[in-house]
Amino acid sequence: MDLTGHQVGGEGRAAVLAEPPPPGAPAPSPPPPSAETVRARRRATAVRLALLAVPLVFFALFFAYPVAAIVGRGLRDGGSWQFGPAADVLTDPGIRKVLWFTLWQAAASTALTLALALPGAYVFARLDFPGKRLLHAAVTVPFVLPTVVAGAAFLALLGRGGVLDELWGVRLDTTVWAILLAHVFFNYAVVVRTVGGLWSQLDPRQEEAARVLGASPAAAWRRVTLPALAPSVASAALMVFLFTFTSFGVVQILGGPRYATLEVEIYRQTAQLLDLPTAAVLTLLQFAAVAALLLLHARTVRRAESALRLVDAGSAAHRPRGAAQWSLLAGVLITIALLLLLPLAVLVERSLAGPDGYGLTYYRALTSTDSGTFVVAPWEAIGHSLAYGAVATVIALTVGGLAAAALTRRAGRFTRGFDALLMLPLGTSAVTVGFGFLIALDEPPLDLRSSWILVPLAQALVGVPFVVRVLLPVLRAVDDRLRQAAAVLGASPLRVWREVDLPLVRRAVLVAAGFAFAVSLGEFGATVFIARADTPTLPVAVARLLGRAGQLNYGQAMALSTILMLVCAATLLILERLRPGRTGEL
Amino acid sequence: MPLLRLDGLTVRFGAHTALDGVDLDVAEREIVSVLGPSGSGKSTLLRAVAGLRPADAGTVLLGGEDQSAVPTHRRGLGLMFQDHQLFPQRDVGGNIAFGLRMRGVPRRAAQERVAELLDLVGLPGAAGRSVGSLSGGEQQRVALARALAPRPRLLMLDEPLGQLDRGLRERLVVELRQLFRGLGTTVLAVTHDQGEAFALADRVVVMRAGRIAQSGSPAEVWQRPASEFVARFLGFRNVTGATVRGGVAQTPWGAVPVPEGTPDGVGRLLIRPAGVSFTGDGGDGGADAAAQAGPRCTVTARTFRGERVVVLLDPERGPQLEASVPLRHAPAEGERVRVVFDPREVVPLAGGEPADG
Numbered sequence: 034m035d036l037t038g039h040q041v042g043g044e045g046r047a048a049v050l051a052e053p054p055p056p057g058a059p060a061p062s063p064p065p066p067s068a069e070t071v072r073a074r075r076r077a078t079a080v081r082l083a084l085l086a087v088p089l090v091f092f093a094l095f096f097a098y099p100v101a102a103i104v105g106r107g108l109r110d111g112g113s114w115q116f117g118p119a120a121d122v123l124t125d126p127g128i129r130k131v132l133w134f135t136l137w138q139a140a141a142s143t144a145l146t147l148a149l150a151l152p153g154a155y156v157f158a159r160l161d162f163p164g165k166r167l168l169h170a171a172v173t174v175p176f177v178l179p180t181v182v183a184g185a186a187f188l189a190l191l192g193r194g195g196v197l198d199e200l201w202g203v204r205l206d207t208t209v210w211a212i213l214l215a216h217v218f219f220n221y222a223v224v225v226r227t228v229g230g231l232w233s234q235l236d237p238r239q240e241e242a243a244r245v246l247g248a249s250p251a252a253a254w255r256r257v258t259l260p261a262l263a264p265s266v267a268s269a270a271l272m273v274f275l276f277t278f279t280s281f282g283v284v285q286i287l288g289g290p291r292y293a294t295l296e297v298e299i300y301r302q303t304a305q306l307l308d309l310p311t312a313a314v315l316t317l318l319q320f321a322a323v324a325a326l327l328l329l330h331a332r333t334v335r336r337a338e339s340a341l342r343l344v345d346a347g348s349a350a351h352r353p354r355g356a357a358q359w360s361l362l363a364g365v366l367i368t369i370a371l372l373l374l375l376p377l378a379v380l381v382e383r384s385l386a387g388p389d390g391y392g393l394t395y396y397r398a399l400t401s402t403d404s405g406t407f408v409v410a411p412w413e414a415i416g417h418s419l420a421y422g423a424v425a426t427v428i429a430l431t432v433g434g435l436a437a438a439a440l441t442r443r444a445g446r447f448t449r450g451f452d453a454l455l456m457l458p459l460g461t462s463a464v465t466v467g468f469g470f471l472i473a474l475d476e477p478p479l480d481l482r483s484s485w486i487l488v489p490l491a492q493a494l495v496g497v498p499f500v501v502r503v504l505l506p507v508l509r510a511v512d513d514r515l516r517q518a519a520a521v522l523g524a525s526p527l528r529v530w531r532e533v534d535l536p537l538v539r540r541a542v543l544v545a546a547g548f549a550f551a552v553s554l555g556e557f558g559a560t561v562f563i564a565r566a567d568t569p570t571l572p573v574a575v576a577r578l579l580g581r582a583g584q585l586n587y588g589q590a591m592a593l594s595t596i597l598m599l600v601c602a603a604t605l606l607i608l609e610r611l612r613p614g615r616t617g618e619l
Numbered sequence: 620m621p622l623l624r625l626d627g628l629t630v631r632f633g634a635h636t637a638l639d640g641v642d643l644d645v646a647e648r649e650i651v652s653v654l655g656p657s658g659s660g661k662s663t664l665l666r667a668v669a670g671l672r673p674a675d676a677g678t679v680l681l682g683g684e685d686q687s688a689v690p691t692h693r694r695g696l697g698l699m700f701q702d703h704q705l706f707p708q709r710d711v712g713g714n715i716a717f718g719l720r721m722r723g724v725p726r727r728a729a730q731e732r733v734a735e736l737l738d739l740v741g742l743p744g745a746a747g748r749s750v751g752s753l754s755g756g757e758q759q760r761v762a763l764a765r766a767l768a769p770r771p772r773l774l775m776l777d778e779p780l781g782q783l784d785r786g787l788r789e790r791l792v793v794e795l796r797q798l799f800r801g802l803g804t805t806v807l808a809v810t811h812d813q814g815e816a817f818a819l820a821d822r823v824v825v826m827r828a829g830r831i832a833q834s835g836s837p838a839e840v841w842q843r844p845a846s847e848f849v850a851r852f853l854g855f856r857n858v859t860g861a862t863v864r865g866g867v868a869q870t871p872w873g874a875v876p877v878p879e880g881t882p883d884g885v886g887r888l889l890i891r892p893a894g895v896s897f898t899g900d901g902g903d904g905g906a907d908a909a910a911q912a913g914p915r916c917t918v919t920a921r922t923f924r925g926e927r928v929v930v931l932l933d934p935e936r937g938p939q940l941e942a943s944v945p946l947r948h949a950p951a952e953g954e955r956v957r958v959v960f961d962p963r964e965v966v967p968l969a970g971g972e973p974a975d976g
Contacts, residue, residue, distance in 0.1 A: 517671050518704040520691040523721035523769065528692075532717070536708040 099469025107313025179555030180282025323460030433500025463558025496549030652820035697771030712746030871937030894964020
């Protein structure tokens with residue numbers, strides 16, 4: 034799940050293989066390059082631009098344009114920009130409360146996630162125990178789960194009539210703890226996979242060398258291992274902060290009327306109060322915050338790519354030794370069981386606990402339109418979701434694949450900038466994007482208001498960053514001399530791509546497709562705006578059911594969430610089997 | 620007409636000039652080794668010929684035709700990479716057949732050719748093996764077979780034996796030469812290992828900082844290094860400044876006889892280790908040919924090279940000297956000896972350039 038893209042090895046190797054001099058390095062009066070060199074360079078640039086054309090147009094039309102349109106709608110009045118509202122919004126005490134809550138809950142969630150997941154990273158990196166692979170996959174399931182499902186699961190565990198409520202009369206859904214714990218649930222895998230992935234490859238002999246030189250185990254860890262891990266910890270922390278800062282579905286379901294993040298407030302202002310100027314100011318604010326976080330993250334990742342001695346992942350793992358390691362392992366297993374597996378188990382349990390004892394009552398209810406919540410039977414949402422997800426996956430693969438292919442060669446400043454740009458949709462207000470679609474893509478030549486393609490387009494927007502993150506490290510790790518060997522043997526550039534690149538990245542493409550599919554299935558913030566009433570997606574249907582009173586609606590929401598979870602988990606487990614050795618850490 | 624002609628070939632990386640106006644001809648069926656320290660531009664030379672790196676000036680002619688507009692895949696060359704670069708997702712047969720497929724050779728014919736090449740490189744029946752299961756030497760053979768399969772007009776080898784251990788390397792280099800002679804392959808090989816270059820090639824080209832420092836048969840280059848750089852690169856240490864007058868050079872080691880016909884003047888001189896021998900116990904007894912007698916020395920170290928011993932000497936004056944003597948004549952460490960110089964092994968060097976690398 035390396036959203037962080039720390040491509041230790043991949044990048045390093047790419048750097049080594051690049052032709053000797055860094056392009057554009059200032060040189061004292063460099064001699065003019067020959068016409069042939071200039072031509073070759075121009076050709077390379079032209080190819081890259083051609084590959085980038087589709088992603089650029091895609092992002093311009095379906096990201097920049099809608100976001101700009103909604104911001105313009107909010108801040109322009111009669112042809113001139115109005116910045117008065119900005120000052121009003123930012124001084125409004127209610128908004129300030131939202132900002133403050135957004136910040137501190139993100140910081141608290143990040144700290145809590147690190148505290149709980151770093152021991153997990155160690156255990157997965159350095160210890161061997163039965164069922165480790167399966168557990169590693171299971172830990173990742175929450176990350177690809179729709180936020181709505183996670184919200185539903187925590188509601189079932191901590192909420193009114195939830196398991197804790199029934200057993201001990203304890204309810205946490207009115208406290209901030211429900212939100213924080215749900216955020217840990219989601220982001221545990223980010224830390225375990227980012228930090229643990231690197232940790233498992235750190236050469237343990239570095240620590241041994243320090244020990245031989247007289248360092249105690251603690252000192253060796255502090256002075257050798259920790260500095261090597263620090264950039265990856267920082268990178269994981271920033272990613273968790275980014276995800277929790279922009280949290281929507283979880284807070285929407287668990288926050289009640291008391292707690293709102295910026296994103297939830299944008300939704301409230303847009304959809305409920307129709308206060309576009311306020312929403313526009315908040316959108317810009319979130320945009321700026323996310324851009325700053327991504328820049329910081331890009332810098333951290335670059336530091337993380339420093340030369341480290343790496344070994345094969347897992348070769349340094351061993352059976353637990355001594356009381357300390359055994360208790361650490363036990364602690365981590367208990368944490369995972371309580372925090373990650375229990376909510377999912379409760380979700381399944383609630384979906385089966387009908388009014389007359391356990392059974393499939395709620396699942397059966399999904400096939401009827403009796404409850405009146407929908408124009409169509411809820412189970413049809415499954416079909417819509419799968420169809421939308423499939424189309425979104427194709428779009429995300431095309432756009433992301435072309436972008437990755439263009440970004441493979443030579444990481445110049447321009448490339449890195451584009452790299453970061455591709456991540457932007459992950460953090461930008463999905464609500465804004467969704468609403469922007471509605472108001473921007475409503476006139477010819479781009480009148481898509483009534484078109485089904487809107488939903489997959491919005492979903493693909495979140496899928497593309499994942500596709501690029503998965504493919505780029507693998508493509509960069511392809512030894513350029515392998516391509517040259519093929520060229521010398523008579524393969525044309527296109528043929529080289531087909532004969533060398535494609536076979537090596539085939540599995541990574543499947544992994545990328547899986548991630549794009551899972552993310553598309555779970556997309557909620559944008560879809561909630563643009564999915565039509567007669568073709569809801571699974572998350573939209575779940576949210577709508579949860580928004581209604583009544584045991585039957587609640588049970589159906591749990592049943593639909595369970596189905597959604599099973600689809601996502603199945604996708605992920607298939608991916609885990611496919612995972613090629615070199616797919617970065619995603 | 621030479622098969623390959625480089626005419627003023629120049630390649631620059633920013634301000635660094637990797638190849639500086641290189642002129643080189645390779646005749647059909649000739650085996651040429653390009654030898655040089657790392658950074659001398661020898662790998663860039665291969666890349667420029669292959670078209671993997673565009674030339675900044677000068678031309679590459681193959682069979683008399685300018686290649687500047689011809690992309691790599693249409694040049695019809697073979698290139699063996701240092702670390703082989705076998706395609707990991709294909710088996711041995713798939714690797715060897717790759718170039719044949721690119722040329723549209725029918726499957727049947729390609730299979731026959733693969734089998735033929737596997738026999739040739741001594742791996743019969745290995746077509747179905749995965750490349751991951753091959754040892755270093757076997758990978759090298761497969762890489763060679765892959766490069767040879769499409770019958771390239773010029774085969775280029777980049778450090779062909781660089782990653783193999785010494786014993787295997789010495790055996791393989793002989794096999795390679797016999798193979799290329801038998802097939803009549805034109806070969807341009809690049810290496811930093813002089814033993815490899817001298818054993819493989821008809822002609823050795825020594826490179827320095829992007830230019831050709833010397834070109835000649837292995838024996839010529841070995842016996843008559845053209846410059847102090849070449850001499851030192853080949854491992855000779857007895858290089859010094861000298862003033863020649865009347866067949867005798869004045870050096871820090873005293874008077875050294877030089878070959879007949881050496882012009883008078885100030886220059887640099889190489890005394891090959893084989894030209895340094897001993898007269899006895901280091902006393903004053905050396906009555907014969909006093910003019911040839913060199914300084915008295917203390918033996919500081921001995922290195923065994925098969926039947927000969929390289930003796931490191933600390934002379935009473937001048938820098939350390941190296942002598943190569945038969946095993947039975949080798950003095951013991953700490954022994955004091957008097958040396959004599961053989962004019963036939965003394966080589967005047969061109970240019971007073973300082974040594975580097």
